[in-house]
Amino acid sequence: MSDIQTHAEAGKAMIETTVAAAGSKATYTGAGMTLSGWLLSSEFAVLAGLVLGVAGFLVNWYYKHKADKRMQREHEARMGLY
Template sequence: MLPQPRLPGALDTQRHGGSPVMPEKLQNIAAGTSYATSGSTFLIGGLTANEVAAVGGLLLAFATFLVNWYYAHRRMLLEEAARRSAGEDDGL
């Protein structure tokens, strides 16, 4: 009988009695994806299309608020820095 060829990384069958084994990092990613999918299915499963649209709209509105706040805050900091540098140039 010919020896079984070694398979790279994720399909290494030499460990654990000849069954294919995924590396731990891939197992963690697969588990996280599985939990996220099942959780979202559980949460969305009982909602109608209108409710999903309403929740999506609320999430987008909140994301828009955060983006607007971030850029308004940055603009305020830049204007304040410009006023300070203009005041230093005028000898104030």
């Protein structure tokens, strides 16, 4: 594999990791908004928190799934199975 491909894949992996981390933070923020909205009896805050939490979870799941597939391909290539 050429040096350019290696750097491109590393950059792509770094971006995906950053987006997954942001998705995780959005999930926690959504959960906090839901709880605070429930405590304050604010239906809008509860709904917004739920939407943000689910969106963050889905983003996080998507990028973690891609990372798992990438690591599996790397593992198979190292083991000579690919």
